[in-house]
Amino acid sequence: MAYFNEDNHRIAPLHVRKHRGPYKGSSFRRDRQRGNHHGGFGGPGLLSRLVIDRDVTMSDSSQDSSSQPRYNPYGREFCKGDGRMDRDWRQGKGGGGRGGGRGAFRGGTRSRTGWFKITIPHGKKYDKKWLVPALQDICSIPYTPIQYHDDHNNVHFYVDDFTTASALRKCSRKVTDCDGYKVVVHIKRSDPPNFLFPNLKVEELEHLKQCMSKRFDGSQQALDLTSIHTDPDLVSQNIKVALNRKTNMEAVIKIIEENIPQLTSLNLSHNCIQRLDELSELVTKVPHLKALNLSHNDLKSEHELDKLKGLKLVELWLVRNPLCDLFKDPSSYVSAVCQKFPQLLKLDGNDLPPHIGFDVETPTTLPPCKGSCFGSDDAKVYIQRFLQQYYSVYDSGDRQSLLGAYHDDALLSLTTPYNVQNPSRSGLREYFKDSRNLKRTKDSTMRFHLLKHKRLNVVALLNELPKTQHDITSFTVDVNAYTNTLLSFTVGGVFKEVVVDDKSKESTRAFSRVFITVPAVNSGLCIINDQLFIRMATTEQISRAFVAPAPTPSSSPVPTLTAPQQEMLSTFSLKSGMKLEWSLKCLQDNEWDLNKAAQIFTQLKTAGKIPDVAFLK
Incomplete structure (x- = not known):
C-alpha cells in the first residue's frame, strides 16, 4: 500500500521506509555521522551547541583606544559584533515591538537564544526510541530532547535555541506512524524548566566559585562567564547553572562581591538572560565596573537597561538581543542606549562620538521668577x-x-x-x-x-x-x-x-x-x-x-481717565512698583495728589501693610 505526503507526492509503503514504527527500532546513522550521541548534560549534546553565532569577546576596557578612529553610528550602516553588515537593518526586518508580537515564529523578533517547548499531540503511544530518531532523520539540525516526558496523551521536551526549534517545527506532519497517522509537532517559546536548574547546594557553590576563579583575569580585573552552563568543570560534576534563574544569578553576584568587588569587566554573553533585576545589585556591590557584555542573550525590552542606569559604564555589548531589533535605525538604537549610560564610549565594540553635555560640577538651582517683562x-x-x-x-x-x-x-x-x-x-x-x-x-x-x-x-x-x-x-x-x-x-x-x-x-x-x-x-x-x-x-x-479684592467699577474707570491722570497713574505705578489697579486706588484715595499718595504709600510699605500681591513680580 502506498502513502502520500502532505504535498501529495507518492512515497514508499510504510514497511520499506527507514522508520518502521515504534516496534521496529530505528537507525542512528545520521546522528553518528554528525557526532551527536544524544547525550545528557555531560556529553556534547544540546547545551554544548547553545552558542550558534560567533562568540563576541570582551576587550580590555582599560586599553587606550585614542589612536583608533571614533565610530560614527550615524554615518554608515550598522555592523554586527562579528564585523558583518547587519542586513536586518537595511531590509526592515526585526522590530518585534512594532507590529509583530505574535510569537517566536509569526512576525515576532526571532531571538537566537532562549528555551522552546516541543509538544507532540498523542505522542504517548509512541516509543521514545522510535520517535526521537524518526524526527532526527528528517530534521536538518541534530538535537537532544531535554527532559522528555509525557503529560496525559501528549509528549513534551525542550530545546534551548531558536534554530533547533525552527527545524523541528518543519518536521511537523513529515513522519507517518505504522497506523498511517502523521506526527504533529508544536513549538512554543518557554521559560527554562524549573526542574532543570535547581537551587545550588553548598558543595556546588564551591565548585562554581572554583570555576569562576579559572575564568578570572587578575591582571585586567576581568571575569568571563560566557556560556557558564556549558563549562566542562561544572558539567562533569553534573552542576547545572543558568544565569537566567534568579537564585543562580544571585549566587554569582555574591561570589563576585565577596571575592572580587574591584571587578572592572564582566562578560555574561550567551547565557539566555531575559531580565536584569538581579544585576541591579552590581551598582552597589561592584562599583568599579566599567565594561559589561550582555550580547547573545534574550533581552526583549530596552527598559531592562534602566535597572543598570546607576553603573558608570564606558563599554557595553548588547548585540544579538531581541531589543536591538526594536529600533527603526542604528542611530535611534545608539541614542536610546547613550541616554541610559551617558559616559559610554563603546557600544557593541564600536567607538561612539564623544559625549557632549551641559553638566555642572556644583549643584545649581533655577533663578527665581522675575514676573513680567515689558522691555520698555x-x-x-x-x-x-x-x-x-x-x-x-x-x-x-x-x-x-x-x-x-x-x-x-x-x-x-x-x-x-x-x-x-x-x-x-x-x-x-x-x-x-x-x-x-x-x-x-x-x-x-x-x-x-x-x-x-x-x-x-x-x-x-x-x-x-x-x-x-x-x-x-x-x-x-x-x-x-x-x-x-x-x-x-x-x-x-x-x-x-x-x-x-x-x-x-x-x-x-x-x-x-x-x-x-x-x-x-x-x-x-x-x-x-x-x-x-x-x-x-x-x-x-x-x-x-x-x-486681593476684585476691582469695583468706581475703582477702575480706566477708560474715563483724563490724559494727565493716565500719565500720573503710569508714573506712580513705575516708581512704587505696584500694579496699575493698586496704584489707581492709592491715587483715588488721596484725591489724585501725587505727593500725598507717595507719602502714604511709603508709610504703609514701611509698616508692612501692603500685601505682596499689590506689587509687580
Whole structure:
C-alpha cells in the first residue's frame, strides 16, 4: 500500500521506509555521522551547541583606544559584533515591538537564544526510541530532547535555541506512524524548566566559585562567564547553572562581591538572560565596573537597561538581543542606549562620538521668577492700559463691545489640553467643541473651520464661551516683539467661571494668551492675531487667585481717565512698583495728589501693610 505526503507526492509503503514504527527500532546513522550521541548534560549534546553565532569577546576596557578612529553610528550602516553588515537593518526586518508580537515564529523578533517547548499531540503511544530518531532523520539540525516526558496523551521536551526549534517545527506532519497517522509537532517559546536548574547546594557553590576563579583575569580585573552552563568543570560534576534563574544569578553576584568587588569587566554573553533585576545589585556591590557584555542573550525590552542606569559604564555589548531589533535605525538604537549610560564610549565594540553635555560640577538651582517683562516703560504703559480695558469688557457679560479691539481681518484660535482616553475628564468640556487641538483634529478642513477669521466671527466665538471674572493681579506679561508698527506679547493668569444657575459651580481656570497687535486708527492697540490656550489651574494657582479684592467699577474707570491722570497713574505705578489697579486706588484715595499718595504709600510699605500681591513680580 502506498502513502502520500502532505504535498501529495507518492512515497514508499510504510514497511520499506527507514522508520518502521515504534516496534521496529530505528537507525542512528545520521546522528553518528554528525557526532551527536544524544547525550545528557555531560556529553556534547544540546547545551554544548547553545552558542550558534560567533562568540563576541570582551576587550580590555582599560586599553587606550585614542589612536583608533571614533565610530560614527550615524554615518554608515550598522555592523554586527562579528564585523558583518547587519542586513536586518537595511531590509526592515526585526522590530518585534512594532507590529509583530505574535510569537517566536509569526512576525515576532526571532531571538537566537532562549528555551522552546516541543509538544507532540498523542505522542504517548509512541516509543521514545522510535520517535526521537524518526524526527532526527528528517530534521536538518541534530538535537537532544531535554527532559522528555509525557503529560496525559501528549509528549513534551525542550530545546534551548531558536534554530533547533525552527527545524523541528518543519518536521511537523513529515513522519507517518505504522497506523498511517502523521506526527504533529508544536513549538512554543518557554521559560527554562524549573526542574532543570535547581537551587545550588553548598558543595556546588564551591565548585562554581572554583570555576569562576579559572575564568578570572587578575591582571585586567576581568571575569568571563560566557556560556557558564556549558563549562566542562561544572558539567562533569553534573552542576547545572543558568544565569537566567534568579537564585543562580544571585549566587554569582555574591561570589563576585565577596571575592572580587574591584571587578572592572564582566562578560555574561550567551547565557539566555531575559531580565536584569538581579544585576541591579552590581551598582552597589561592584562599583568599579566599567565594561559589561550582555550580547547573545534574550533581552526583549530596552527598559531592562534602566535597572543598570546607576553603573558608570564606558563599554557595553548588547548585540544579538531581541531589543536591538526594536529600533527603526542604528542611530535611534545608539541614542536610546547613550541616554541610559551617558559616559559610554563603546557600544557593541564600536567607538561612539564623544559625549557632549551641559553638566555642572556644583549643584545649581533655577533663578527665581522675575514676573513680567515689558522691555520698555512705554510698552508697559500701553500693555497694562490695554489689558485693563480689554478684560473689563470681557468680564462685563456683554463682549460685543470687543469688536472695536479687533482688526477687520483678525484671526483667533482656541486650544485646550486633550485627554485621548476621556476628554470630559479634563473639566474643560465647554471649550472642546471649539478647541483647535492639532493632535486631535487631523482633518485639514476642520482645522481651517476652527480657525476664526474676521472680527465678527472672532467676537461671536468669544460670546459663546462661559462668563468669566479674571484676576488681573495674577497676570504676567512677556513682550515677544516690539517695533514701531507691531507689538506682540503673551499674557498668562487665572480666571473663574461665573455661576449662572444652581446646577453650575464655580471653577478656576488658567490661561495663556498671545496677542499680536498693531497701532489702532485713533489711538491704542488693535488685535490682528489672538491665540488663546485654556487649561485647568494648578493647586498653587488656585490658592493664590483672587487674594486681593476684585476691582469695583468706581475703582477702575480706566477708560474715563483724563490724559494727565493716565500719565500720573503710569508714573506712580513705575516708581512704587505696584500694579496699575493698586496704584489707581492709592491715587483715588488721596484725591489724585501725587505727593500725598507717595507719602502714604511709603508709610504703609514701611509698616508692612501692603500685601505682596499689590506689587509687580
